[in-house]
Amino acid sequence: MKPGPRILLVDDDPGVLKGLRGLLSDEGFQPLEARSAAEAARLLDAPEGPPDLVLLDLRMPGETGLEWLARLPRPLPAPVVVLSGEASPAEAVQALKLGATDFVEKPPSPERLLTALRNALALDSLREERQRLLEELARPGHLVGESPAMENLRRLIARVGPSDAAVLITGETGTGKERVARALHLASGRKGRFVAINCAAIPATLLESELFGHEKGAFSGATSRRPGRFELAQAGTLFLDEMGDMPLELQAKLLRALETKEVERLGGTAPISVDVRILAATHQDLPRAVKEGRFRQDLFFRLNVMPLAVPPLRERPEDLLPLARAFAAEIAGPHVPLELAPGAEMALHAYRWPGNVRELRNYIERLNLLRGTGPLILTSEFLEGPAPQAQGSRRLAFGEKGYREHVEDFERDLIRAALEEGGSIAGAARLLHMDRGNLYRRIKALGLPVQ
Incomplete structure (x- = not known):
């Protein structure tokens, strides 16, 4: 047993x-x-x-x-x-x-x-299963996409991953820079963990403590010793996301840590040796930030040993459908098919996707929320706005109506679509996962014809 x-x-x-x-x-x-x-x-x-x-x-x-x-x-x-x-x-x-x-x-x-x-x-x-799936998806061969740009990216990851060189990953917001960083870590063969920190999401006053750790009593609220991200990434990889947002005074301390391979906790007196591979990412133009004095030139050179650019989604249209299908399987489950209505593929390619891969994933997730019990159906109508809309929807004229009127218009469109697909109030209630009596009252309140 x-x-x-x-x-x-x-x-x-x-x-x-x-x-x-x-x-x-x-x-x-x-x-x-x-x-x-x-x-x-x-x-x-x-x-x-x-x-x-x-x-x-x-x-x-x-x-x-x-x-x-x-x-x-x-x-x-x-x-x-x-x-x-x-x-x-x-x-x-x-x-x-x-x-x-x-x-x-x-x-x-x-x-x-x-x-x-x-x-x-x-x-x-x-949690362990989620981490395993994240790591599986991050492997170079699992970076979804069939475009020449993604093929080239996978080749670069396979070559650069096994080294200890710093890599600066650049690309627009939402292109998948953290997934590329995870793929580099997995290709490195390093035994330690992949530790990520978003330099833009943590207040400047706390970022130094998060990176380097602190001793008990180092500042108000430091009730015990706490290791920083450098120590947590020992023998592994530290991913510095949105590196361009790091304050200048902290950039100097980071540079020293990278050059000496030592960190010192806030309130500490002894340096701690660290063996950490550094990956950094940003959507900003760092050379321009250097010229404007917002980013240290020496730190930029230290991080930019191997630049790696992640192309925006609009430059790799061949990846749209594979990504959409991968997100559909991830969100709705592998047994829920993704179907394309007439004209949907053309619309998918015509849209510019300013939010890149993240926007596409969010769109598929919204489709899943609206689908009821059937398949995920990708239509051509989603290009009328950044979010998918129920059948019969139209562009919003923000100057004409207030918030509540827009919400009621959306609710009318959603209920109309559910009534058409469900064939009755009972069928629509099942699709919308709501009580039939409540749905009937909303139909009356919104002035829709009762079927």
């Missing part, structure tokens, strides 16, 4: 450990025990690998469970369920913010505790 999941019990109370050990063993789990944060840390780093789940008490002598949880690497090496009888509501909330999956009060009922453990294990399994 396959052994059950390994559960690390972290609690300083021998009686609690004994009770938990018996319950978990009876349910097919393999309990491991630690009576302090230090002992738990050793078990996390054991040769056989981390446990499948950690059941953590917050109140322990020495380093508390909350402090230990705060300094664990992100993502957590194993899902964490907190078990405590003395924690305040603020501590419970803090534990969940730090990544704990659930909070169970002592003394727990066996049913409540086992449900929390099984839910946490199931959620972790889903």
